[in-house]
Amino acid sequence: MATPQAPPASNQAPQPATTTEKRKPTFVKVEDLKPGTKGHNVVVKVVRAETISPNRDANNSNNSTNNNNNKPRRAPMSLSHRPARPSRIAECLVGDDSASIIFTARNEQVDVMKPGTTVILRNAKIDMFKSTMRLAVDKWGRIEVTDPASFVVKEDNNLSQVEYELVTVQG
Template sequence: EELESKERQLKEQVKELESKEKQLDDLVKEFESKERDSQDRVMDLRPGTDRYTLTVKVLSSELVKTIYSDSDELVSCTAECLVGDETGTIIFTARNEQVDLMKPGATVILDNAKIDMFKGRMRLVVDRRGDIEVAKPANFEVREDNNFSLDRYFGYYMVQSLLIFSLKIAVVDAKIYISGHF
């Protein structure tokens, strides 16, 4: 009888622990959801801006530049990695030890990331003021049909010059049109 009583107590304790474990799992999911909502998304990125925190999946990684010393020691390497979230993708430029972290299939948190421009296109980078952390696999699907690195951006002055040029053409056309009717 005493054994049965202890067995009942243990079963109750197990049920109580399972209940607390479920509550803890729910709290973790809620926290992760809120944390994810407070982070930036790929679609939020703009040319010349910084201080982004993003959780992204690495879709591909390709070494584009490797520099060796005279003694065949690796001095520097650069990789272009396609990363993304549920809003789109962008090319991330990984340098040196960052290259090892950016493996296809990995989920990473990019802290204090910024946007650099390369030939008029956005590139996401994390410099010495930022950090890259390998995270547990994310539970979102990457939107691969929306690559923000394919968009071409023109500098402010170029756009301004194009607008002035367009206005001058419009004025000339208007004068020609008006003079043709007199």
Template sequence: MASQNQNQQQTTRPPLRKPTFIKVDQIKPGSTGHTLTATVVSSTAVPHRGRGRNTRIAECLVGDETGTIIFTARNDQVDIMKPGTTVNLRNAKIDMFKNTMRLAVDKWGRIEVTEPARFTVNEENNVSLVEYELVNVTEEAP
């Protein structure tokens, strides 16, 4: 009887939530779980350095009508992120690189090619050019 209840609990999953799409200018450092629609403006391959696995990396400038951000594409993602392509980035996260934001999609996220965007990319507002500084906050005893 107990194993039957366990099987029912394992097979019933909570209903999936509808994704909430955000805009590039709403992205903050250290945040995760972003879903956004963006157009690839440019893609530049990063030369492979070091030893170990043979990982392909490309830095892609992606954006929407509110701004642009650098997206780090890895391996198979490099083939998808071609200039002019409009993509849905699901469960994207922010990685900090040299105190600036980079958007990335890891194994828990997904990149989907979608129909061409109806917006023009605002290349004037590149949120990856904003440099952030880590501030340590310490509490003083009263």
């Protein structure tokens, strides 16, 4: 009968147990959100939601035939660069008792973001749109409907109305 042998010694540190413990999420207030940041967990209430036409900016562009500069118009974007299915976009005013911000809901998210609903946004990020902040949840984040919150949204502190300017620091 062979005696059991100890595994060969290695220079690696001992591995932790196979069960990983999840960190408890840290929630932030809307007023603490800053441009270009990500990984936020926020509990917000939806104040209003407005569906946006996918080609909203195309209708307002300066490439219309009404400008009298006689320049040829640009060729339309080829079909290969368009999304395979039409996307739905809604701009939703969301917030908590500290501030409010516009949340950009895409596709299935539009159905969840109904006025009066309280949601938990996990792994949310701040996108910049025309020098203003927009809150968004991409494929790495999650939106969960939760029990109605008791707070009143502070609409007079709308972070999406603050215009930011990129400043380069010379050293």
